[in-house]
Structures are given as structure tokens and as C-alpha cells.
Amino acid sequence: MKNSLLGVFVFFIACQIFGQNVKSEDLKYNYIKLPTNPIQPRIINYESSLSSASDEENAKLLAEYEAEKAKADADYEREMAEYPLKVKAADEKYEKEMAAYNEKSIGKKILEKQLLNEDTKPVKEYVPQPYKRTVPKPDVKTTYDYPSMASTYLKLDGYTKSSGGLTYHVTMQGFEHSQPAVKTEIKKESKVVNNVATTTDVTYYYVEFTYRNQMSVRVANNMNQEIFYVAPPELAEFKTYKSTSTKTSPSSDYSSIYRTVEEKVLAENLTFINHLVNDRIGFEITERETSLDYVSSKKDDFQDVMDAYNSQLLGLKSLVSNETAALEKLSKAVSLWNEILKESDPTNKKARINNEITISIYFNLLECYFAMKNYKDVEQVMTALASCDLSNKNKKLKEKYAEIFLDLEARCITNGL
DSSP states (O other): OHHHHHHHHHHHHHIIIIISOEEEEEEEEEEEEOOSSOOSSOOOEEEEEEEETHHHHHHHHHHHHHHHHHHHHHHHHHHHHHHHHHHHHHHHHHHHHHHHHHTSOHHHHHHHHHHHTSOOSOOOOOOOOOOOOOOOOOOOOOOOOHHHHHHHHOOOTTSEEOSSSEEEEEEEOOOEEOOOEEEEEEEEEEEEETTEEEEEEEEEEEEEEEEEOOEEEEEEOTTOOEEEEEOOGGGGSOEEEEOOOBSSOOOSOOHHHHHHHHHHHHHHHHHHHHHHHHHHHSOEEEEEEEEEEEEOOSSSTTHHHHHHHHHHHHHHHTTTTOHHHHHHHHHHHHHHHHHHHTTOOTTOTTSTTOHHHHHHHHHHHHHHHHHTTOOTTHHHHHHHHHTSOOOHHHHHHHHHHHHHHHHHHHHHHHTTO
């Protein structure tokens, strides 16, 4: 029993010293992603703009509306001018018919009434008062402040916004949607009355319709020669909107729902387009979510690890704001990590740089290399990791790094790095 307790105690102490001291800190930082298809020779200026194909249709509908309104006004004015003449003609006709009627004898009037089975006394013709015909407004698609939207959403990272360079133009097809349908779903609800629980079926209502806003993008040089054009098929697919379900039937006025969904999909699609263009020809400032490992120890026996960690952290955080200083910090961290790895002894759990710490340092190194766009020294780290005892989680992490370095290498080579 004593031996068992002693064994547990020794294992606990060993875990505290050698197994439980590696900590992982989640981290977000920005880096500049190289384009997959850089423009050669390099162009540094661009202008962005936005238009909607529905504007032409809107203009046509509005022109027809104005023409129909003008016709309604003209018809009304003409009918008003003719109205007194029609009234006068009706009066004169009535007077003439009454005069002829009054000349007939009473017997003749009675005979005509019996033969025709109707009263032959003239009736004055009713002349209706003219009214202006109402012309309904056309259902036009929304128009926007296109220059403001282009300034907000269409930005090429790594370029200066001014004339004489690239033209970056997005054409929208306009917001489309199906006819909304009010649908129902049954939910079970429980309540307790006098300590008696009952469950009832309750009908809930919600609104559902499909929608889309197709877009295309064209990038051209200052001679209007096309560099890039695409109409993303993802934006041609209809998405489904479903409102929050309620116990009451929704209003039949869907205008506010349309407006909310339209503004949402517009922002999403323009953001998607802008990322697409930047990924291809821009130097996109991209957020990366990752983690860095360090060793937590009450002693100072891992100060070198903390120095390397802090240097790497500072380098990653300043990678976009001060690239020169950031690369110095990252280079220092790489040197420190490699120096520490000289003590690595993965097979010895009691070693200062044991298997767990060795693996953590290798992953930190990979993150350094990624931020420094150094794909040439990665193979050595990957080979070293393959010889370590990796958990399933770390095996997946290694595979993920392999994927991003393949992409990085392709981008670096394309950009001549």
C-alpha cells in the first residue's frame, strides 16, 4: 500500500514538473497575404466603383411611369375642357326631347306607354364629372450611394487609391426574392396547474422566402485591358430566409424584412467579392487565429523559453504595423528556439526539454516561419516532428501546417520570393 501511494506521489510530482507545465495561449494577429496572381509589371494605383444592372430597368420603369402620369394629366385636362360642352349638349338634347314629348296628347302618351311597356318621358342624360386616373408607382429595385459603398467595401490592400492605375468595378444584378410564404410548425409546451403537468401542441408561424443578389467583378489596367473577371457561382445560388417563429400570424407587409435581408446580403456579397479580388491580386491584410506555447514554471529554469516566446509574440503582433522590427523579433525567436532545441531529449521524460516541450517549440517555430514567409526551412521541422510521439491533436495540427505552407510556397514562388 505504501509503495502504491509512493508511486502515485512520484508520478504526480513528475507530471507537475515535466508534464503539466506547458501552456498554450490563443492568439490573433494580422499578416500580409501574398496574391496568387500578382500583376506584372507592378501597378500601385487603383480606383473602385460599383453599379447595378437594375438601374437601367429602374430607369425604364420610371420613364414609363412618368409618361403614363403625363398622359393621365393630359386626359384629365382634355376631359375637363370637354365637360361643359358635354353638359350643355345633354341639356339641349333634354330640352328638345321634352318639347317634343309635351306636344304629344295625353292619349298618345298613354298608348305609347302601354305598347312599349315603359314610360316614354325623356330622361336627362347623366354626364359624369371627370377624374384624374391614378397611376401606380412601379416596383423598382433599391438604388444606393455607389461611390460611398465602393469606398467602404471595395479596397485593394497594398495599393494606393488614385486614378491612372487599375479599375476595379463590381456590377450587381439587384436583389431578387421569391414570394414569401407563411408557414407553421407545431411545438409542444408544458405547463403546471394545481401541481398537474399538461403538454399541449402550440402552433407557431414564421415567414420563409428565398433570395439572392448576383454580382460580377472586373479588374482592368489603365488601357482598359481586362486583367480579371468573374461572376462567382456562389452568389447565383438562392439562400433561404426564415423569420423567428411566433404564436401570432405575421403581418402581410414584408417591406421591412426585405430591406433588412437585402442590406445584409449586399454587405456579405461585397465582402466576399473584395476578398476574392484581394486574394488574387492584392496584398491582403489577413487575420490569423493560432496559439503559442510556453512553459509555466515557479523556477527560473525556463527563462530562455519565455524570452523566445515573448520575442515571437511581439514580432507577430507588430507584423503589419512595423514589419522591419517584427522580422527582427521573429528572427531572434527562431535563434532562441533552435538553441533551446539543442537540449531536446524526447525519450527522457525527466529532461528539461522533454517530448512535450520539444513538440511545442517545433510548432512555435512553424508559426515563426509562416509569419516570416520562410517555407524553405519547414521541411527540417516537419521531419523532426515526425520522429516525435505526437497526439492525434498534434498530428492534425501538423497536417494543417503542411497545407498552409504548401499554399505559402506557391504564393512566394509566384511573387518571386
